[in-house]
Amino acid sequence: MPVCKEELIDLYLDGELDPGACGEVEEHLRGCARCRDLLAARKRQADAYRGLIAAAVEAAEEDADSVWDAVAEAICRPRRIRIIRLRVAAWAGAAAAAAAAAVLLLHPGAGTPPASSSKILSLNSPGHDITIYQPQTGFTVVWLQEQS
Amino acid sequence: MRRYLSAGALGLALILSRTAAAEDLPVMVDVFTASEEPGGISPELEYLSARLQATPFRFNSYRALGTASTEIPVGSEAVLTFDIGEPLRVAIRVRSIGNDASAISVGLTRGDIRLLDSELELGRNGTVLVGGPPFGSGYLMIAISERW
Numbered sequence: 001m002p003v004c005k006e007e008l009i010d011l012y013l014d015g016e017l018d019p020g021a022c023g024e025v026e027e028h029l030r031g032c033a034r035c036r037d038l039l040a041a042r043k044r045q046a047d048a049y050r051g052l053i054a055a056a057v058e059a060a061e062e063d064a065d066s067v068w069d070a071v072a073e074a075i076c077r078p079r080r081i082r083i084i085r086l087r088v089a090a091w092a093g094a095a096a097a098a099a100a101a102a103v104l105l106l107h108p109g110a111g112t113p114p115a116s117s118s119k120i121l122s123l124n125s126p127g128h129d130i131t132i133y134q135p136q137t138g139f140t141v142v143w144l145q146e147q148s
Numbered sequence: 149m150r151r152y153l154s155a156g157a158l159g160l161a162l163i164l165s166r167t168a169a170a171e172d173l174p175v176m177v178d179v180f181t182a183s184e185e186p187g188g189i190s191p192e193l194e195y196l197s198a199r200l201q202a203t204p205f206r207f208n209s210y211r212a213l214g215t216a217s218t219e220i221p222v223g224s225e226a227v228l229t230f231d232i233g234e235p236l237r238v239a240i241r242v243r244s245i246g247n248d249a250s251a252i253s254v255g256l257t258r259g260d261i262r263l264l265d266s267e268l269e270l271g272r273n274g275t276v277l278v279g280g281p282p283f284g285s286g287y288l289m290i291a292i293s294e295r296w
Binding site for chain 2: 018037040041044045051074115116117118119120121122124125126130133135136137138141142143144146
């Protein structure tokens with residue numbers, strides 16, 4: 001891997017490279033700060049999805065019908081959770097609502113900031129994959145990542 | 149009797165003034181960069197520090213690029229422009245103001261590139277953070293908050 005190849009970083013993170021290619025990527029990473037940063041960012045994003053799904057699933061166990069229907073529709077459709085492409089505005093709303101519901105169900109008294117929840121009703125960001133994350137009431141993160 | 153009428157008039161005036169004030173949405177926009185380079189957090193971003201640390205999108209440093217506050221009447225649009233080496237335009241239109249959240253439209257343009265179009269409900273005292281576009285060695289972040 002003599003030059004930076006973003007798609008190889010993705011495959012490496014997903015464990016989809018054979019041992020030889022894996023070694024080449026690791027060797028490249030040792031000498032390329034840009035790719036190390038990219039790998040770290042992708043790991044953070046993957047962690048975000050895992051946290052989002054885990055929270056939603058846990059909430060679904062408590063309030064099975066309404067939350068899970070939205071989560072299953074919004075989140076579980078992509079085969080690989082690393083990439084979610086928001087092409088339909090309603091999709092973003094469902095994901096945000098499900099995430100907000102999951103967080104509120106799990107942490108009904110989390111902190112006491114004088115803030116109320118924000119809701120993303122629609123999103124359009126050409127050329128970007130979008131992650132919506134709502135770690136606490138009153139704070140919503142919309143993360144844009146350029147599509148490779 | 150006159151004393152009671154005066155008190156009543158004063159109370160009514162206060163109520164009316166608060167109602168009139170509620171027709172404007174106070175908004176604060178912070179534009180900053182996040183990176184893995186050492187550097188800490190700019191003082192003006194301290195209010196976001198704890199919130200950011202609770203997300204997977206946490207970084208070693210957060211450096212302020214610009215901040216602006218405005219009050220936007222219902223039905224009006226405010227366009228805030230930040231010079232970040234190229235113009236970053238943040239257009240916010242207020243559609244309605246509610247007790248718990250306000251319906252707004254947000255458009256982000258960086259140079260000639262449209263980054264985002266969104267419809268959202270901004271929670272009372274809430275923050276919506278848009279991040280992810282590469283900026284220098286890190287990422288561009290735009291925090292839109294109901295000012296408090």
